[in-house]
Amino acid sequence: MQSRWDIGQPERPTINSETEKLKSELLTLNMGPQHPATHGVLRIEIWTDSEIVAHAIPHLGYLHRCMEKHAESLDFRGVIPFVDRLDYLASMNMEWTYAMAIEKMLGTEVPRRAELLRILTGELQRIASHLMAFGTYALDLGAFSPFLYAFDYREKILRLFEEVSGARLLYNYIWIGGLWNDWTDDQLVRVGQFCDEMEEEAKKYHELVSLNKIFVQRTANVGIMTVQDCLDFGASGPVLRGAGMKWDLRKNAPYSLYNEFDFDVPVGTGEMGQVGDCWNRYIVRMKEVGESIKIIRQVLEKLEPGPVMGKVPKVMKLPAGEVYVRAECPRGELAFHLVAKADEKTPYRLKVKSPCFTHTSMLPRVAPGQMIADFVATVGSIDIVLGEVDR
Amino acid sequence: MHKELADLINRHVSGAQAVAFIAADSKSDSSITVEASHIYKVVEFLKTNKEISFNSLHVISGVDYLEHMEVCYMLTNYNPEAVRDLILKVKLTDRVSPSVDSIVKLFAAANFQEREVYDMFGIKFNNHPDMRRILCPDDWEGFPLRKDYVAQKVYNGMNVYPDSKMNMEDREFIVRQDMIKKAQESKAQ
Amino acid sequence: MSTQVHSESSFKQYFADLWNGISTTAKGMWITFRYVWAVKPVSIEYPEIREVLPERARMRLFNDTQNCISCTQCAMACPVDCIYIASEKLPEGTEIKKTSNGQAIRLKLNQFTIDTALCCYCGLCTTVCPTECLTHSHDYEFSAYTIDQMKYDYLAPDIVAWRDRIVKS
Numbered sequence: 001m002q003s004r005w006d007i008g009q010p011e012r013p014t015i016n017s018e019t020e021k022l023k024s025e026l027l028t029l030n031m032g033p034q035h036p037a038t039h040g041v042l043r044i045e046i047w048t049d050s051e052i053v054a055h056a057i058p059h060l061g062y063l064h065r066c067m068e069k070h071a072e073s074l075d076f077r078g079v080i081p082f083v084d085r086l087d088y089l090a091s092m093n094m095e096w097t098y099a100m101a102i103e104k105m106l107g108t109e110v111p112r113r114a115e116l117l118r119i120l121t122g123e124l125q126r127i128a129s130h131l132m133a134f135g136t137y138a139l140d141l142g143a144f145s146p147f148l149y150a151f152d153y154r155e156k157i158l159r160l161f162e163e164v165s166g167a168r169l170l171y172n173y174i175w176i177g178g179l180w181n182d183w184t185d186d187q188l189v190r191v192g193q194f195c196d197e198m199e200e201e202a203k204k205y206h207e208l209v210s211l212n213k214i215f216v217q218r219t220a221n222v223g224i225m226t227v228q229d230c231l232d233f234g235a236s237g238p239v240l241r242g243a244g245m246k247w248d249l250r251k252n253a254p255y256s257l258y259n260e261f262d263f264d265v266p267v268g269t270g271e272m273g274q275v276g277d278c279w280n281r282y283i284v285r286m287k288e289v290g291e292s293i294k295i296i297r298q299v300l301e302k303l304e305p306g307p308v309m310g311k312v313p314k315v316m317k318l319p320a321g322e323v324y325v326r327a328e329c330p331r332g333e334l335a336f337h338l339v340a341k342a343d344e345k346t347p348y349r350l351k352v353k354s355p356c357f358t359h360t361s362m363l364p365r366v367a368p369g370q371m372i373a374d375f376v377a378t379v380g381s382i383d384i385v386l387g388e389v390d391r
Numbered sequence: 392m393h394k395e396l397a398d399l400i401n402r403h404v405s406g407a408q409a410v411a412f413i414a415a416d417s418k419s420d421s422s423i424t425v426e427a428s429h430i431y432k433v434v435e436f437l438k439t440n441k442e443i444s445f446n447s448l449h450v451i452s453g454v455d456y457l458e459h460m461e462v463c464y465m466l467t468n469y470n471p472e473a474v475r476d477l478i479l480k481v482k483l484t485d486r487v488s489p490s491v492d493s494i495v496k497l498f499a500a501a502n503f504q505e506r507e508v509y510d511m512f513g514i515k516f517n518n519h520p521d522m523r524r525i526l527c528p529d530d531w532e533g534f535p536l537r538k539d540y541v542a543q544k545v546y547n548g549m550n551v552y553p554d555s556k557m558n559m560e561d562r563e564f565i566v567r568q569d570m571i572k573k574a575q576e577s578k579a580q
Numbered sequence: 581m582s583t584q585v586h587s588e589s590s591f592k593q594y595f596a597d598l599w600n601g602i603s604t605t606a607k608g609m610w611i612t613f614r615y616v617w618a619v620k621p622v623s624i625e626y627p628e629i630r631e632v633l634p635e636r637a638r639m640r641l642f643n644d645t646q647n648c649i650s651c652t653q654c655a656m657a658c659p660v661d662c663i664y665i666a667s668e669k670l671p672e673g674t675e676i677k678k679t680s681n682g683q684a685i686r687l688k689l690n691q692f693t694i695d696t697a698l699c700c701y702c703g704l705c706t707t708v709c710p711t712e713c714l715t716h717s718h719d720y721e722f723s724a725y726t727i728d729q730m731k732y733d734y735l736a737p738d739i740v741a742w743r744d745r746i747v748k749s
Contacts, residue, residue, distance in 0.1 A: 060525055060526055061524075061525065061526040061527060061528070064526045064527065066535060068511075068536060069535055069536060074659050075657075077657070077704060078657065078658075078659035078704065079659070080702070081659050081700050081702035081704070082659065084702075104417075104418065105418050105419065106418070107416075107417075107418050145612050145615075152622050155622070159634075162633075162634050162636075162637060163634040163635075163636065164636070165636065166634070166636035166637050166638040166703060166716070167637075167638050167701065167703075170700070170701075170702070172702040172703055172704070180703075180707075181636065204611055207607055207608070207611060208607075208608045208611050208612075209608075211604055212604045212605065212607075212608055213597070213600050213601035213604045213605065214601070214604075214605070229499075231446050231447045231469060232447075232498060232499045232500065233498075233499050233500045234447045234448050234449050234450070234467075234498070234500040240469075245469065246471065247469055247471070252471050252474050253474040319418055319419070320419075321414060321418060321419025321420070322419060322420055322422070322478070323418075323419060323420050324420055324465055324476060324478055326449075326476070333449075335449065335450065335465070337450070337452045337463065337465065339454050348454075349452075349454045349455075349536075351450065351452035351453075351454075353449055353450035353452075353465070357503065357507075358500060358503075360503070361499075361500065361502060361503035365499065390526060391526075574652075
């Protein structure tokens with residue numbers, strides 16, 4: 001069988017003079033598939049020169065579930081449970097983007113209350129996802145307690161979602177044309193209370209982790225991705241914003257009702273370390289939690305009673321054509337390329353543009369020259385979910 | 392926008408034969424189809440031209456239409472003033488060994504994306520530095536997202552669909568299909 | 581750990597770093613220490629204490645076969661094909677029963693099996709059910725020794741007896 005080494009070794013990187021003295025043979029190290037720091041079943045083959053990574057090759061496909069092939073044999077409603085399982089930490093945003101793609105082709109008008117509630121759930125999900133990213137990132141770097149605090153508050157969001165949709169993780173809540181269920185007033189009041197609590201809690205996280213000397217030492221100036229790198233690789237979301245580019249689809253190309261809302265787009269400013277490093281990517285996420293809370297408060301003010309389900313045909317058939325719909329998800333820009341044929345009940349082709357897949361492809365670019373421990377910090381900071389990478 | 396862009400491509404890249412497909416209504420997206428042999432030059436032009444400057448490649452997607460295959464390049468510009476998407480297509484009629492020029496030199500994003508298209512559709516990308524499968528195992532046979540794909544029965548000595556595990560009787564759903572047939576017949580009567 | 585650790589640091593910088601390290605760590609320790617008494621436990625001791633599930637919680641599926649009209653809509657909607665239904669026409673002359681919401685039962689249900697090992701708990705089948713006989717119950721403790729035991733035949737007597745517990749009429 002052809003060995004991995006036959007694909008052509010990269011040139012040996014010259015790191016600095018000190019390591020050149022310690023010149024030795026490259027050692028192959030397998031990180032994963034069961035490595036806790038890879039957040040799933042990602043295997044990265046690392047060629048190390050003593051403690052320094054010379055080259056990293058991601059091997060994907062351990063969680064490949066043929067979702068795109070499955071979707072071709074399911075009706076348009078039946079795809080939603082599968083779309084949920086792409087990024088299982090941000091299912092609401094996945095469903096929402098998929099629903100947007102179908103609605104664009106159907107020409108369905110979604111009721112105003114449903115749109116507002118979609119924004120509410122989407123932003124709550126963004127907070128939950130960023131809390132998860134925060135907790136596990138701290139865990140990667142050796143701090144255990146932030147993980148527990150983050151999960152405590154994530155749990156409150158999941159409890160709300162469970163009450164409103166019936167499931168804790170894979171909701172099947174945002175349907176084509178609207179929402180499955182309406183939120184009750186009592187639940188909305190609890191969302192308001194949660195926002196107040198979360199704001200206090202976020203300050204605590206900031207004190208506990210963001211400014212901690214050990215954490216800053218581990219993350220500042222590590223894994224630098226420049227804006228040019230990000231554009232070259234098509235990166236988006238916190239990775240692009242952490243590199244200092246003010247780019248957010250909710251602001252630059254507003255979909256749904258986002259143009260009615262007042263919020264900022266946090267970018268990495270280089271407060272610690274330099275722009276584009278792990279610390280800046282991390283702090284962008286933490287600031288986004290605050291922005292999401294802002295949006296949720298505005299939604300709560302704007303909400304008026306009304307229907308939550310638009311008019312959709314019972315047997316769904318799309319007109320022939322194709323759409324490419326993008327949306328801003330917690331991890332970056334998710335997009336669906338949907339090709340439909342007339343009078344077919346199933347999608348002809350459903351291609352998922354997953355942000356995590358793009359970000360994983362950036363690892364070989366940033367890895368060379370890093371310490372192995374820094375590489376763990378880099379992988380954690382781009383916050384990948386393997387369900388979305390492998391689909 | 393697409394029509395002018397197609398004209399511009401034709402003027403600057405000779406032989407590109409760009410054809411704009413304009414969608415009839417807002418329910419569908421417009422696209423531009425170019426000659427497969429000129430894709431590298433077209434993308435290079437779209438990237439380097441200062442007025443258009445599609446500075447990022449989002450995704451490369453393949454579609455199998457049975458009579459031909461398409462590779463769709465989703466280009467985008469990260470420009471806050473004018474956000475634009477472009478679906479750029481090439482058509483490949485050869486099903487046995489289809490191939491296109493790789494654009495890895497222009498966009499590093501194309502590296503993994505082209506590998507995925509190769510994995511799923513069997514479209515080879517010329518001059519790609521590392522043309523391997525990415526999601527399926529290296530020794531997998533067939534290209535899963537082609538419409539005429541049949542899954543291999545045995546892989547590395549393992550049975551891919553063991554009858555004992557899958558409960559084929561239920562899977563094929565003889566019961567349900569009979570039901571549907573009967574219901575349709577009774578309706579027709 | 582970064583490559584810039586070795587950058588030249590002055591005497592003053594050294595002590596500033598030291599102070600920064602100690603103070604931020606102490607701050608973090610204080611936040612954690614507060615949890616000893618100021619925060620109530622958030623976890624519950626599961627087998628003894630059970631959480632009350634919300635009304636819409638989607639747990640194991642239950643079919644009330646007395647109200648089922650064998651329309652197979654649930655089986656059609658299921659994205660993973662885990663519902664197996666078999667039915668036949670009632671022999672002529674039999675009295676046609678009615679469901680609780682007044683629909684006539686014209687078919688005799690012979691088999692209604694759900695493979696809960698395959699089920700993905702998406703809830704699509706319950707939304708299409710015209711008589712609302714197929715529902716998600718709140719029962720989530722149904723682990724089994726073999727995968728065959730995960731198949732529930734809702735016409736079996738032991739599961740029909742289960743109806744009394746679930747269906748309140």
